[in-house]
Amino acid sequence: MENKRKFHIDGEKIRDLDGFFREVARHLFPDIPDRDYNFDGLDDMLGGGFGTPENGCVLFWDNHHLSRACLGYEETVRVLERRLNRSHLSARNEIMKQIRTAKRHDGPTIFDEIIEIFERHKPVDDNSYSVELRLR
Numbered sequence: 001m002e003n004k005r006k007f008h009i010d011g012e013k014i015r016d017l018d019g020f021f022r023e024v025a026r027h028l029f030p031d032i033p034d035r036d037y038n039f040d041g042l043d044d045m046l047g048g049g050f051g052t053p054e055n056g057c058v059l060f061w062d063n064h065h066l067s068r069a070c071l072g073y074e075e076t077v078r079v080l081e082r083r084l085n086r087s088h089l090s091a092r093n094e095i096m097k098q099i100r101t102a103k104r105h106d107g108p109t110i111f112d113e114i115i116e117i118f119e120r121h122k123p124v125d126d127n128s129y130s131v132e133l134r135l136r
């Protein structure tokens with residue numbers, strides 16, 4: 001970790017999913033124009049080639065407990081409803097099922113999905129472009 005760049009995002013600045021994307025982009029991808037970020041885009045950017053340091057980095061998520069609350073079931077329902085409005089007809093039944101599950105406070109939250117994406121990019125052996133997430 002000593003030769004890897006270190007970045008900090010602050011959970012106090014993250015109130016919703018868009019705020020999370022803005023905070024991460026501000027630190028990890030400052031040269032990418034502000035746009036409508038999404039999970040697929042985050043996954044691609046963490047994979048490298050978009051500004052992620054070639055030898056990997058460590059991202060400290062300070063006050064993550066505040067973000068966990070803001071990115072919980074209420075935000076999950078909001079994001080899923082927005083996704084439903086943009087989705088193809090073939091995906092709507094699955095999204096509606098996810099909305100019902102989130103409204104019951106069951107299943108993964110937006111926070112959980114973010115953690116899962118970062119888990120896919122954690123360092124493995126000599127993996128350049130890896131991003132190690134540390135919750136603090």
